[in-house]
Amino acid sequence: MNWKRAGIAALCVVPLIILFGYGLTRDPKEIPSPLPGHDASPFALTVFAPGQAPLARAPGDTVKLADLKGQVVVLNFWASWCLSCRDEHQILSQTALDYVGKPVHFVGVLYNDEPANGTKWIEQMGGQSYPSVTDPGARTAIDYGLYGVPETYFLDANGRIAYKATGPVNERIIRYLVDSLMAVAAK
Amino acid sequence: MIRVLVALLFAGVASAQQMMPADSILEARTAEVASQLRCPVCQGLSIQDSPSELSQQMRAVVKDQLRAGKTPEEVKAYFISKYGEWILLEPKAHGFNLLVYALPVILIAAGLGVIVLAVRKWTQTPTST
Amino acid sequence: MTGLLAHDSILVSMAVVLFGMIAVPVAVRRGRRDLIPYAFAAVYTNFLLITVAALSMVYALVTHDFSVSYVAQVGSRETPLFYTVISLWGALEGSILFWAWVLSMYAAVVVWVNSRRPGNLVPYAAATLLFVSFFFAILLIGPADPFGVVKNVQPDGPGPNPLLQNHILMAIHPPLLYLGYVGMSVPFSFAVGAMLSGEVENDDWMRITRRWTLSAWALLSAAIIAGMWWSYEVLGWGGYWAWDPVENASFIPWLTATAFLHSAMVQERRGMLRLWNLNLVVGTFLLTILGTFLTRSGIVSSVHAFTTGTIGYYFLAFIAVVMLASLALVAGNSERLRSVGRFDSPMSRETVFLLNNLFLTAFMFTVLTGTLFPLAAEAIKGVKVSVGEPFFNRMSLPIIVTLLFLMGVGPALPWKAASKEEVKAKLLPPGIGASLFLVGGLLAGARNVYALLAFTFAGYAAFANLREYWIGMRARHTAHGEGWGTALFRLIGGNRHRYGGYTAHLGIILVALGIAASSTFRTEHEATIKPGETISLAGHTLRLKSMWGREEPQRSVVGATLEVMNGAAVNGTMEPRMNFYPMSQSPVPTPAVRSGFLGDLYVNLQAFRPDGSNATIRIIYEPLVPWIWFGGGVVVFGALIAIFPAGVLTGRRSEA
Numbered sequence: 019m020n021w022k023r024a025g026i027a028a029l030c031v032v033p034l035i036i037l038f039g040y041g042l043t044r045d046p047k048e049i050p051s052p053l054p055g056h057d058a059s060p061f062a063l064t065v066f067a068p069g070q071a072p073l074a075r076a077p078g079d080t081v082k083l084a085d086l087k088g089q090v091v092v093l094n095f096w097a098s099w100c101l102s103c104r105d106e107h108q109i110l111s112q113t114a115l116d117y118v119g120k121p122v123h124f125v126g127v128l129y130n131d132e133p134a135n136g137t138k139w140i141e142q143m144g145g146q147s148y149p150s151v152t153d154p155g156a157r158t159a160i161d162y163g164l165y166g167v168p169e170t171y172f173l174d175a176n177g178r179i180a181y182k183a184t185g186p187v188n189e190r191i192i193r194y195l196v197d198s199l200m201a202v203a204a205k
Numbered sequence: 206m207i208r209v210l211v212a213l214l215f216a217g218v219a220s221a222q223q224m225m226p227a228d229s230i231l232e233a234r235t236a237e238v239a240s241q242l243r244c245p246v247c248q249g250l251s252i253q254d255s256p257s258e259l260s261q262q263m264r265a266v267v268k269d270q271l272r273a274g275k276t277p278e279e280v281k282a283y284f285i286s287k288y289g290e291w292i293l294l295e296p297k298a299h300g301f302n303l304l305v306y307a308l309p310v311i312l313i314a315a316g317l318g319v320i321v322l323a324v325r326k327w328t329q330t331p332t333s334t
Numbered sequence: 335m336t337g338l339l340a341h342d343s344i345l346v347s348m349a350v351v352l353f354g355m356i357a358v359p360v361a362v363r364r365g366r367r368d369l370i371p372y373a374f375a376a377v378y379t380n381f382l383l384i385t386v387a388a389l390s391m392v393y394a395l396v397t398h399d400f401s402v403s404y405v406a407q408v409g410s411r412e413t414p415l416f417y418t419v420i421s422l423w424g425a426l427e428g429s430i431l432f433w434a435w436v437l438s439m440y441a442a443v444v445v446w447v448n449s450r451r452p453g454n455l456v457p458y459a460a461a462t463l464l465f466v467s468f469f470f471a472i473l474l475i476g477p478a479d480p481f482g483v484v485k486n487v488q489p490d491g492p493g494p495n496p497l498l499q500n501h502i503l504m505a506i507h508p509p510l511l512y513l514g515y516v517g518m519s520v521p522f523s524f525a526v527g528a529m530l531s532g533e534v535e536n537d538d539w540m541r542i543t544r545r546w547t548l549s550a551w552a553l554l555s556a557a558i559i560a561g562m563w564w565s566y567e568v569l570g571w572g573g574y575w576a577w578d579p580v581e582n583a584s585f586i587p588w589l590t591a592t593a594f595l596h597s598a599m600v601q602e603r604r605g606m607l608r609l610w611n612l613n614l615v616v617g618t619f620l621l622t623i624l625g626t627f628l629t630r631s632g633i634v635s636s637v638h639a640f641t642t643g644t645i646g647y648y649f650l651a652f653i654a655v656v657m658l659a660s661l662a663l664v665a666g667n668s669e670r671l672r673s674v675g676r677f678d679s680p681m682s683r684e685t686v687f688l689l690n691n692l693f694l695t696a697f698m699f700t701v702l703t704g705t706l707f708p709l710a711a712e713a714i715k716g717v718k719v720s721v722g723e724p725f726f727n728r729m730s731l732p733i734i735v736t737l738l739f740l741m742g743v744g745p746a747l748p749w750k751a752a753s754k755e756e757v758k759a760k761l762l763p764p765g766i767g768a769s770l771f772l773v774g775g776l777l778a779g780a781r782n783v784y785a786l787l788a789f790t791f792a793g794y795a796a797f798a799n800l801r802e803y804w805i806g807m808r809a810r811h812t813a814h815g816e817g818w819g820t821a822l823f824r825l826i827g828g829n830r831h832r833y834g835g836y837t838a839h840l841g842i843i844l845v846a847l848g849i850a851a852s853s854t855f856r857t858e859h860e861a862t863i864k865p866g867e868t869i870s871l872a873g874h875t876l877r878l879k880s881m882w883g884r885e886e887p888q889r890s891v892v893g894a895t896l897e898v899m900n901g902a903a904v905n906g907t908m909e910p911r912m913n914f915y916p917m918s919q920s921p922v923p924t925p926a927v928r929s930g931f932l933g934d935l936y937v938n939l940q941a942f943r944p945d946g947s948n949a950t951i952r953i954i955y956e957p958l959v960p961w962i963w964f965g966g967g968v969v970v971f972g973a974l975i976a977i978f979p980a981g982v983l984t985g986r987r988s989e990a
Binding site: 232240241243246249250251254255256257258261289290291292293294295296300301302304305306308309312313316317320323324325327328 | 569570571572573576577578579606675676677678679680685688689692693695696699700703704707710711714715717718719720721722723724725728729733859920923938940941950952
């Protein structure tokens with residue numbers, strides 16, 4: 019046994035082991051979005067679920083991003099077949115109500131789902147305070163670099179994407195983002 | 206016998222080639238671009254191969270943009286701007302990425318060198334022991 | 335109850351294994367040869383205990399004992415019995431248990447067969463296998479415990495992963511893969527045993543494991559082909575290979591094992607390449623463990639990756655220990671393994687084997703770096719990149735066509751040295767095959783340079799390999815006056831190793847042709863049609879007859895019935911389906927495949943209106959795809975010829 023050679027050979031694999039060790043600390047499914055900091059893509063989508071007063075919009079109305087200039091926009095992509103959308107539904111709906119009268123606009127975007135299923139789902143979940151729109155062909159979803167649902171985008175008053183949340187959002191993060199984006203807009 | 210086999214074999218294939226749908230050029234260009242973009246929901250496959258709904262919709266976007274006169278590079282740039290470089294199934298050949306292209310070539314070159322030297326040595330020296 | 339029994343038998347097996355592992359070095363160092371039978375007994379006992387554990391799991395699955403955590407995870411009363419049994423390897427914990435069982439079985443068999451051999455090689459090999467077993471036992475009581483006790487026992491479970499209960503091939507692919515993967519640990523253990531016992535200068539370890547290596551290689555080949563077939567029949571995208579990390583993980587060790595099968599012949603013939611062969615055997619085993627690590631730890635993203643816990647860290651520790659120890663061992667022994675032989679001429683089969691090894695190794699290296707590169711890019715540059723099909727195709731095609739060419743040159747060239755005339759006489763005629771296939775490819779419309787090269791060299795290699803049979807048969811025919819059939823039979827029987835190899839070559843050529851043709855000439859079309867309307871591609875017309883749905887106990891199925899039209903006549907039906915499992919968000923497709931000699935018609939239901947008023951159908955014509963599956967069978971058949979004990983074919987043994 020030549021120990022010197024043995025040692026050198028062993029040393030060669032150390033970087034590989036370190037690399038694997040590093041890899042274990044990362045989640046390969048987590049892919050950072052390049053969008054935050056960039057202008058949000060414009061959209062004009064048709065309302066299918068009206069929401070509740072005072073946030074209600076008539077079904078068939080068009081929600082345009084251009085019309086929402088000067089407001090913080092919370093864009094939530096969801097679907098009736100999405101299990102984890104159930105976790106955030108109540109929180110989003112309630113938080114939107116809390117911000118009534120402030121320059122904040124919540125919009126739900128139905129992703130790859132039939133509007134009829136969406137309406138039924140909202141009913142089952144006990145209603146949704148803000149309106150939801152359809153996204154034919156998932157064009158808007160692709161414009162926003164969507165991987166899956168739920169995903170929530172926070173747009174600042176200048177129409178820039180400030181933050182993208184993957185997976186269900188919690189109340190703390192919604193409030194934190196909306197409050198700070200409003201504060202920036204007010205300056 | 207082989208000749209017959211080959212004739213048989215490729216006759217069927219040739220007829221397959223001639224039957225192409227009408228807008229085949231756009232479809233082929235779409236397939237070309239789509240096979241370089243990674244399906245976001247299935248991870249391993251391209252949006253050309255993946256049967257998932259989002260992939261079909263992304264293919265439609267590719268097709269529309271090509272039809273509107275964008276070049277394949279511009280279409281890819283659009284998807285990179287939305288999803289990051291991750292969306293490309295083949296890393297761009299620049300900077301650090303060059304390594305993954307160069308290493309195998311270096312290995313083969315070095316290996317060929319070693320083989321040439323070894324064979325020369327083994328054929329020249331008479332057998333020892 | 336069963337859970338407890340199984341749990342205890344694994345715990346006991348650990349004690350037994352530990353004893354066996356320690357007994358061997360003690361026996362050798364202290365001269366206590368009397369201890370060695372006890373070490374061997376530990377190997378057998380381990381096999382019995384793991385068998386008890388594995389059978390308990392099957393029993394728990396079949397009896398729907400939802401108090402066992404693994405059953406609660408993958409079991410369901412609605413799942414058909416067959417899929418319930420095979421869900422033994424359908425998820426992480428079960429697959430580790432199955433792996434441990436296969437390993438313990440191999441260890442028991444290899445020790446049983448070789449226990450009378452004097453010397454320390456077999457005891458050390460047994461100790462190495464026990465060491466690997468010990469690691470899997472740790473997994474089974476730690477991060478991959480399938481026998482956890484469920485406190486809140488539910489009346490029913492979610493059932494296995496839908497992708498895995500959708501096709502019969504799922505019963506075939508994983509066990510083949512494990513049998514092949516685990517099989518590689520036998521030659522590894524003997525290589526390590528040879529180094530530890532100081533018997534590395536003689537080639538006994540290789541002679542003993544030759545059949546093991548071949549069998550493991552054949553199983554791995556079959557597993558890869560079965561995996562491709564499964565992917566083709568289940569995933570609905572019409573392809574069979576996507577360079578997914580899991581696929582790469584099975585392919586990488588196959589490449590080094592293939593390299594070893596060839597270079598081992600140089601060692602047998604010329605007593606050379608000892609160090610290199612040792613490296614290949616150790617490397618192949620490391621790559622099987624690495625592949626398992628990659629797919630079981632969730633370190634690289636993959637469609638098939640199992641969900642993870644802490645198991646990655648266990649694997650990392652094991653890989654680190656095995657890599658450091660075995661590389662140190664090989665390097666430390668390298669001086670004793672210096673080549674002593676020599677080559678007679680550069681124009682010889684030996685040289686082709688060296689090139690074959692270089693390109694196989696380079697292929698392995700390319701796939702490995704490509705698979706790991708996203709990780710390196712993130713670690714060093716902090717960016718997420720993807721390395722997928724376009725990259726692997728670009729990098730591997732030149733290597734593949736080179737290997738195809740070498741596959742024709744190698745069998746044609748003799749050992750030692752070929753004269754100029756001999757080289758001409760051997761290497762020129764296969765050019766006929768090459769030009770025929772080239773012209774065929776051109777006529778068929780192929781213009782891609784790699785596709786044309788692949789056809790050309792496949793033609794070259796096919797001609798060269800078939801010619802070897804022909805030459806041998808003709809010699810027997812003229813010398814002994816044997817009939818052609820007898821001549822072929824005796825020819826193969828007289829040198830099973832060689833002709834088994836040529837048969838495997840022919841199988842690989844069929845696979846290569848299938849891949850080259852299907853990727854070059856594949857055509858597809860997608861359309862949304864209403865019942866009564868038709869969709870056409872490549873001279874095939876399908877008419878949508880009806881859409882239908884049906885409820886099955888474990889799933890809901892939506893299907894489209896398409897009539898295959900032959901003019902106005904209906905020539906059979908195809909029924910692509912979509913399966914909706916309650917636990918899965920996206921439906922699992924079942925494409926319909928209609929196979930012919932020249933190719934498959936592949937139809938997938940992409941989408942449909944819930945009211946059945948239309949369906950989006952993807953129709954793909956896949957030339958020569960059935961040749962891939964058939965070629966895989968030929969490869970395995972070739973390996974079987976080489977594995978079979980001498981005498982089965984001819985009743986006598988001769989070395990040519």
